[in-house]
Amino acid sequence: MNSMFVLYLVLNTLVVLAAAPLFVSLIKKVKARTQGRSGPSVFQTYYTLAKLLKKEVIYSPNSSRIMRVTPLVNMAALLAAALFVPLVFVPEPVGGIGNIILFLYLLALAKFFMALAGLDAGSSFGGMGSSREMSISAIIEPTTIIVFAALVFVFKSLNIFDMFSTSAAAGTLTTPVLILLGISLFIILIVETSRIPVDNPETHLELTMIHEGMILEQSGRNLALMELASAIKLTLLMALLINLIVPFGLMTTFTLAGLAIAAILFVVKGSILAGIIGLFESSTAKMRFFRLPSLFAMAFFFSTLVIIIEVFA
Amino acid sequence: MGIEIFYLVLLLLLLGIVIPLAAAGKDRRAARTASLVCTAAASCVLALLSLIVLITSQEIAWTAYQPFDFFSVAFVIDRLAAFFLLIIAVVSFCVAIYSGEYFEHLDGGSRRNLLCAGTSLFILAMVLVVASANTYSFLLFWELMAAGSFFLVMYEYTAAETRKAGIFYFVMTQLSTLFVFLGVIVLSAGTGSSAMTLVQSPASPLIIAAFLCLFLGFSIKAGIIPFHKWLPYAHPASPSPISALMSGVMLKIAVYGLIRFLLDVFTPDIWWGLLILAAGTASAVLGIIYALKEHDIKAMLAYSSIENVGIIFIGIGLWVILNAVSLPALAMIALLGALFHSLNHALFKSLLFLTSGSVVHATHTRDIEHMGGLSHVMPWTSALFFVGALAIAALPPLNGFASEILIYTAFFSSVYAVDSLLKVVMFISLALFALTSALSAACFVKAFGSIFLALPRSRESAEAKEVPFLMLLGPAILAGACIFLGLFALQVFQLAGFSVPEPDMLIVGLLLLVMAGLTLLVLHFTASREVRISETWGCGTLSQQSSAEYSGHGLSEPIDIIFSAIYRTRMKNERSFFDERNTIFKEGTAEIRLLKLFEEYLYLPAARAAMRAATAISRVQNGCLDTYLLYVFLAVIAIIVYLGGFA
Numbered sequence: 001m002n003s004m005f006v007l008y009l010v011l012n013t014l015v016v017l018a019a020a021p022l023f024v025s026l027i028k029k030v031k032a033r034t035q036g037r038s039g040p041s042v043f044q045t046y047y048t049l050a051k052l053l054k055k056e057v058i059y060s061p062n063s064s065r066i067m068r069v070t071p072l073v074n075m076a077a078l079l080a081a082a083l084f085v086p087l088v089f090v091p092e093p094v095g096g097i098g099n100i101i102l103f104l105y106l107l108a109l110a111k112f113f114m115a116l117a118g119l120d121a122g123s124s125f126g127g128m129g130s131s132r133e134m135s136i137s138a139i140i141e142p143t144t145i146i147v148f149a150a151l152v153f154v155f156k157s158l159n160i161f162d163m164f165s166t167s168a169a170a171g172t173l174t175t176p177v178l179i180l181l182g183i184s185l186f187i188i189l190i191v192e193t194s195r196i197p198v199d200n201p202e203t204h205l206e207l208t209m210i211h212e213g214m215i216l217e218q219s220g221r222n223l224a225l226m227e228l229a230s231a232i233k234l235t236l237l238m239a240l241l242i243n244l245i246v247p248f249g250l251m252t253t254f255t256l257a258g259l260a261i262a263a264i265l266f267v268v269k270g271s272i273l274a275g276i277i278g279l280f281e282s283s284t285a286k287m288r289f290f291r292l293p294s295l296f297a298m299a300f301f302f303s304t305l306v307i308i309i310e311v312f313a
Numbered sequence: 314m315g316i317e318i319f320y321l322v323l324l325l326l327l328l329g330i331v332i333p334l335a336a337a338g339k340d341r342r343a344a345r346t347a348s349l350v351c352t353a354a355a356s357c358v359l360a361l362l363s364l365i366v367l368i369t370s371q372e373i374a375w376t377a378y379q380p381f382d383f384f385s386v387a388f389v390i391d392r393l394a395a396f397f398l399l400i401i402a403v404v405s406f407c408v409a410i411y412s413g414e415y416f417e418h419l420d421g422g423s424r425r426n427l428l429c430a431g432t433s434l435f436i437l438a439m440v441l442v443v444a445s446a447n448t449y450s451f452l453l454f455w456e457l458m459a460a461g462s463f464f465l466v467m468y469e470y471t472a473a474e475t476r477k478a479g480i481f482y483f484v485m486t487q488l489s490t491l492f493v494f495l496g497v498i499v500l501s502a503g504t505g506s507s508a509m510t511l512v513q514s515p516a517s518p519l520i521i522a523a524f525l526c527l528f529l530g531f532s533i534k535a536g537i538i539p540f541h542k543w544l545p546y547a548h549p550a551s552p553s554p555i556s557a558l559m560s561g562v563m564l565k566i567a568v569y570g571l572i573r574f575l576l577d578v579f580t581p582d583i584w585w586g587l588l589i590l591a592a593g594t595a596s597a598v599l600g601i602i603y604a605l606k607e608h609d610i611k612a613m614l615a616y617s618s619i620e621n622v623g624i625i626f627i628g629i630g631l632w633v634i635l636n637a638v639s640l641p642a643l644a645m646i647a648l649l650g651a652l653f654h655s656l657n658h659a660l661f662k663s664l665l666f667l668t669s670g671s672v673v674h675a676t677h678t679r680d681i682e683h684m685g686g687l688s689h690v691m692p693w694t695s696a697l698f699f700v701g702a703l704a705i706a707a708l709p710p711l712n713g714f715a716s717e718i719l720i721y722t723a724f725f726s727s728v729y730a731v732d733s734l735l736k737v738v739m740f741i742s743l744a745l746f747a748l749t750s751a752l753s754a755a756c757f758v759k760a761f762g763s764i765f766l767a768l769p770r771s772r773e774s775a776e777a778k779e780v781p782f783l784m785l786l787g788p789a790i791l792a793g794a795c796i797f798l799g800l801f802a803l804q805v806f807q808l809a810g811f812s813v814p815e816p817d818m819l820i821v822g823l824l825l826l827v828m829a830g831l832t833l834l835v836l837h838f839t840a841s842r843e844v845r846i847s848e849t850w851g852c853g854t855l856s857q858q859s860s861a862e863y864s865g866h867g868l869s870e871p872i873d874i875i876f877s878a879i880y881r882t883r884m885k886n887e888r889s890f891f892d893e894r895n896t897i898f899k900e901g902t903a904e905i906r907l908l909k910l911f912e913e914y915l916y917l918p919a920a921r922a923a924m925r926a927a928t929a930i931s932r933v934q935n936g937c938l939d940t941y942l943l944y945v946f947l948a949v950i951a952i953i954v955y956l957g958g959f960a
Contacts (some may be wrong), residue, residue, distance in 0.1 A: 053836075056843035062768050062857070063849075064688040064695075076829035083824065096803075096816020097824075101721045102709060106821075108754060109708045115758045119863060121849045122767035127863020130762070134755035135871035138748065145721075145747035146740065152725045158814070217849065221840035225832065293875045304740065 004254060008091045009083055011259075016082045016239075019267060020231035021045035023238065023274045028202075030278025045231065052224035060121040060217060070117035071218065071225035074110045078229040078236075081106040085236045086164055086243070088262035089251045093161040100148050100160055107192070110229065111137055118214035129213025132289065136198065136210065139293055140191045143300045147184045150307040151244070154178065164243050168250035177306070182245045184303040189237040193230065195277065197287040197295070235270070242269045315373035315390065318362045322440065325355035329433030333426035340423040345416060348429040349409045352436060356406035359398055359440065366395035367809065374446060383507070386453070389446035393576070396652060397443045397569045400659045403794065404561045405436045411667050411787030412554045414780070418674055419552060421468070428468055428552070435461040435558060439566055447507045448497040451570075455493060458566065459486040462559055466551040478550035485543040489533035493570070496526030500578070509577050524585060527574055534567035537626060538596040539911045541619045545607070548615035549679060553670020556611060560618045561663035565655045568625055572652075575633065586633030587738065593626025594742045597749040602876050605756050605869045606907075609679045610669045613760060614662065617705065620749060621658040625651045627746060628720050634735070635727055643727045649806070649813060650719030657712040657798060661704040664791035668698040671784050672764060675777035681760065681865045686769035691779045695765040700792040702761045704799070706754040710822040712795050715802035715815065717750060722814050755872060763865035770859045881908040 025045040032039025041047075059067060084103040096102065111133065118130035154175060155163040167174050191198050194211035203209055209216075215226045243250055249265035251258040287295060329351035336344035366373065372391035379385035390398065412432065416425050438458035445451040463486065467479040501507055503519035533540040548556045571589075575581055600619030607613035628651025635644035671694045672687060673679050688695040704711040724743045728736060769775035779785075798805065800822045806813045851857050873880060888901035 053840040056841055056845055058845045058847050060849040061846050062686070064766060066688070066766060072829050072832060073825075075832045076825045079828040079832070080821065080824040095820045096818075097820065099718075099816045101718050101725075102816050102821065105707065105709050105714055105718075108706075108751070112703070112706060112708055112754055112758060116762055116766065119758075119762035119868075120766045122857060122859070122862040123849045123851065124861055124863050127762075127767075127868060130758060131863065131868040131871055134758050134868075135875065138751040138755050138872065139875060141747045141751035142744035146744055149725050149728055149740075149743060153729045158722065158725060220843075221836055224840070225836075289871070290874060300744070304744070308737065308740070 002094075004091050005094050007254065008086065008089055011089055012083055012085075012087055013079060015087045015263060015266070016232055016235055017228075019087070019270060020228065020235040021049060022267070023235055023270055024231045026271055026274040027278040027281070030275050031202075031282050034279065034282040045227075049224045049228055052227070053221050055220040057220035057222050060123075062122040063120045063217070066113070066116045067120040067217070070113045070120075071222040071229075073113045074229045075225045077106050077110040077113075078232045081110075082232055082236055084160055085239050086161060086250075087235075087239050088259060088266050089254060090161055090164045090168060091254075093159050098159040098161040100152065100158055100163075103160060104144065104148065107233065108137075110233075114214050114226075117218070118216075121217040123217060125209075125213045125216050129210055129216065132210040133194075133214055136191065136292065139296050140188065140299075143184065143296065143303050144188050144192075146300070146303050146307060147181060147188065150177075150181055150303070153307075154181070160240070164247065164250060165252050167244055167247040168252050171248045173245060178245055180306040181303075182241060184299065184306070185237075185241045185244075187299045189234075189241060190277075190280070191296070192237060193234045196281040197284045198292060200286050238270055238273050239266070242266070242273060315362060315365070315371075316375050318358060319373070319388070319390070319444070322355045322359045322362065323437065325351045325358065326433050326437040326440070329355065330430045330437070333429040336423075336426050338423050340425070342417060345425060345429045346413060348426075348433060349413050349416075352433050353406050353409040355433075355436070356402045356409065360402035360406070362390070363395035363398040363402060366390050367392055367399065370810075376446075384449055385447065386450045387446040388441075388444040388450070390444055393569070393573065394443050396656070397565060398440060400565055400656050401436065401439050401443065401562050404558065404659050404663045404791075407663060407667070407787040407790050408432070408554045408557050409787075410790070411557075411670075411784055414783040415552070415554055415670060415674070419468075424468070428465070431461060431465045431468075432555070432558070435465060435555075435563075439562060442566055443569055447509060448501065449507050451509075452490075452494060452497055455570075456490055458563065459490055462486070462555075462563060465555045465559075466547050468552055468555070469550065472550075475550040478546040482543045482547040485533055485540065488540075489530045489567075492526045492530030492533065494530075496523050496528075496530055499523040499526060509573065511577060511580070520579065524574075524579055524581075528571065528585075528588070531567040531571040532592060535564050535571075535622045535626070536596075536619045537592050537622065538599050538619060539915055541596065541600070542911055542916060544615040544619055545603075545612040548618075548666075549609055549611040553611070553666055553673065556614070556670070557663035557666035560615065560666060561659040564618060564622050565659055568622065568629070568651075568655055572629060572648075575629070581633045581637065583634055583637035583735075586630050586635075586637055588630075589626055589633060590630025590738070590742055593623045593628075593630050594745050595623070596620065597623030597627060598745045598752075599879065601749050601752045601756060602872075602879055605752060605759065605872050606880060608681050608763075608865055610672065610681050610684075610760065610764065611666070611679055613681075613756070614665055614669060617753065617756065618658075618662055620753060621654070621662065621705075624717065624720065624746070624749070625654050625658070627651075627742065628654060628723075631720065631723050631727070631739075634731075634739075635723070638731050638735070640727055640730055643723050643730075645811075646719055646726075646813060647723035649811060650716055650723060653719060653802075654713075654716035657704070657716045657795070660791050660794050660798070661701045661713060664701040664788050664795065665698065665705065667784075667788045667791070668694050668701065669764075671780040671788075672698075672777075674784075675780060676771070676773045678771070678773060681763040683771040684764045684769070684774045685767050685771075685859060685862075686765070686774060687777055688765040690775075690777045691765075693779060693785050694788075695761075697785065697788045697792050698765065699761060700795055701788075702757040704795045706757045707750050708754070709799070710818045710825065711799035712797075712802065713799075715799050715818055719813060719815060720746070726814075752872070755869070759865050759868045762863075762868065767862045768857065768859035770862075770864075881910060882906070883908060 025042045029039045029042055081103055084098050115130035115134050118126035152158055155166050194201055199210040218226050246269055249262050251262040329348045333344045333348045370392055374389040376385050376387040438454050438461050441454035442458055463483050466482050469475045500523035536544045597620050600616050600623055604613050604616035628647050631647035632644045676684055704713040707713040707717045728739050800819050803815045803817045849857050883906045885904040889899045891897040891899050
């Protein structure tokens with residue numbers, strides 16, 4: 001493990017931690033504007049996290065160790081996963097870091113713990129959230145894997161680092177197929193980060209919530225960790241999309257000036273994508289839960305067709 | 314040297330059989346303990362032997378007994394056999410430790426001696442099957458294994474449910490033996506030899522028939538859908554350590570048989586691989602979908618075994634296909650994935666069966682809807698089960714993930730290298746494999762959540778006690794092995810001399826630890842440390858009740874509905890009314906019926922056809938002497954005509 005890689009580890013973690021709350025707030029801001037409200041400040045998520053850290057944690061007497069370790073495991077898994085997706089600087093991969101399958105399964109690890117924590121307090125809201133989350137993540141999985149397999153084909157590597165350095169070297173879109181894969185990736189992003197039309201991140205109504213239901217019993221610093229972790233997840237999936245489709249500015253050899261440009265460009269591109277997500281969320285209605293499988297089936301067939309026709313023909 | 318060690322293993326296992334039998338009708342714990350100690354010692358020696366063979370790669374081959382020229386009982390322990398012997402050894406060792414306490418809590422008095430002896434016999438038979446060098450000894454010990462396991466399943470024979478399960482298992486396992494037998498006969502007709510050596514003429518129809526018979530036989534034993542029905546019957550009926558042995562090890566013996574014949578005897582065609590891949594994919598995805606519907610913990614684990622054997626078959630199928638399209642390097646990855654998953658599944662499935670045995674022992678029920686909250690009263694058991702659940706849900710950095718990633722890698726790297734029709738097939742298989750993996754995570758969220766978390770849903774569950782030390786030690790070793798093989802997967806492969814594209818899981822484990830540590834450090838300086846314990850908010854109810862929490866069934870309900878086309882649950886609702894406008898209700902019936910698809914459309918029709926054929930043939934046997942004399946007379950005439958015709 002060379003010094004460049006250590007630098008990357010520190011840098012990537014810091015950038016993801018700094019940028020993640022911003023993107024969450026930006027989506028909220030855009031949604032508020034489209035609804036004719038002025039909305040909270042773009043720094044609101046940072047304030048909320050800081051406030052939550054100062055609050056006490058409340059545990060249910062029914063809850064076990066699962067409830068206590070979940071926020072930590074969730075955060076650790078997402079921070080580890082964050083090292084798999086270079087945001088601004090792509091070094092040479094070391095020891096399997098960047099493996100796309102491992103990345104997917106680190107997210108699954110966090111989800112597994114979260115679903116169990118939802119059940120732990122014995123509240124029916126939590127159970128409902130866990131049940132729905134596990135069902136949805138199961139039926140989106142085939143699409144995710146197919147899209148990842150196509151990425152592996154396009155870039156001839158299983159490693160996200162290699163994919164990014166190929167696309168960064170080109171600076172522009174490597175092949176037009178990526179636009180179509182980008183659409184599939186966008187659908188996966190919407191599903192995996194619990195956004196409309198799959199889930200509604202802003203309600204606490206039992207009929208509509210999935211992700212919020214699972215973390216309903218979390219409080220104080222634990223809730224802060226859960227919120228930050230899901231913001232990181234959003235940022236990572238956004239970065240995957242950005243650095244594959246519009247990679248210009250992504251740095252492969254380290255320079256300070258390059259870092260500054262890459263970081264600014266990443267935040268700008270991320271903000272635009274956050275705006276698109278916000279507009280997308282505002283323009284669709286939340287779907288009824290049992291209508292989702294047909295949406296996913298559509299996403300699946302779309303991705304598979306695209307891949308078979310465009311990529312492998 | 315190796316031969317003597319192997320005989321020592323056999324001797325110890327024979328002692329394990331003889332000692333409890335010598336105690337005969339007397340209900341002696343000492344005899345049972347001695348037997349289990351012998352089994353455990355045999356497992357240790359066996360593990361040592363197989364490790365020696367695995368590391369030195371020197372195969373041991375010898376003929377033990379040769380009464381005739383054409384018949385011999387011969388053994389060979391090469392690396393493949395040694396690998397499966399290692400699986401047997403590790404699981405048997407932990408099962409023997411666990412059983413030392415578990416068997417004592419069973420009913421049945423001196424019958425428990427037989428159970429100990431039967432366990433040793435079963436392990437002995439499995440060891441001998443794997444070590445067999447020719448088809449004769451393979452068949453002989455295969456049948457011994459089948460018979461031994463049947464008696465173990467029938468232990469609680471007084472229960473009607475067990476008797477039904479036992480008979481079902483017996484029929485299926487005999488069917489498996491029948492097909493393996495047929496395969497071996499056809500094979501020796503094709504080659505004229507009983508040795509397991511490479512057949513030179515691959516394309517002959519006789520060889521294809523032999524492969525199909527063997528594939529069928531091994532599939533039945535391995536629980537591949539649609540021949541899987543015996544698993545969810547036999548596992549709940551038998552004692553938990555026996556389930557652990559059957560699911561963890563015996564299914565792998567069938568996998569071993571398939572790999573052995575494909576590797577040493579046949580030169581597989583590409584469609585053989587497609588057949589295996591299709592069977593594996595169907596079993597994997599249907600197995601886990603059925604598992605999600607189960608609320609009998611052991612039946613759920615049985616279905617999950619079907620799923621995992623499906624994953625192993627996917628690996629084997631990929632191996633055959635990739636070899637046939639000459640991608641040997643990727644084929645090797647697929648085979649290593651299948652083999653590694655066999656070992657991993659043996660470890661975590663025995664772990665889950667043993668810990669669920671502890672849970673059943675503590676709560677006196679197998680229904681997960683009557684459990685709940687056990688993590689408070691059985692902290693150690695719940696921690697061990699949790700490791701098993703993480704491993705089986707293929708989460709990093711545990712061993713289940715370490716083997717599944719190899720199969721994923723083989724899929725990802727090969728999909729573009731094959732021609733377009735094959736591509737579509739592999740794509741479908743890959744998508745279903747991913748679905749399987751995600752559903753198994755959902756399944757074990759349901760299992761762990763319903764059994765161990767939230768409030769107890771029955772009095773038994775609230776009053777459950779943690780199990781004794783030995784019943785924790787056995788599973789603890791397995792859990793340790795799951796963690797070890799997960800973290801050191803890459804290093805283990807390197808030690809065995811294989812270079813695999815496996816990410817270094819040790820780094821992943823370290824990363825997770827470092828990140829958790831950093832998070833704690835940051836929290837230590839920034840966050841409040843106040844903690845309050847307070848009732849879960851229940852929308853204003855005075856006290857929280859277990860009846861209000863999410864049940865296991867509720868948890869899997871969305872998946873039930875999404876996959877309702879597969880479950881085909883039929884709901885019937887008939888009502889009659891007093892008046893014409895259907896307002897005053899008179900009476901009605903409602904019925905929810907689970908369609909047992911395979912039983913109703915495959916097993917029963919097959920059984921009925923067999924019954925009809927038997928009835929038709931039995932007309933010939935009417936028990937009347939005159940008729941038999943007539944048969945003799947006709948036979949004599951026929952012989953005279955036949956001989957006369959050629960004279």
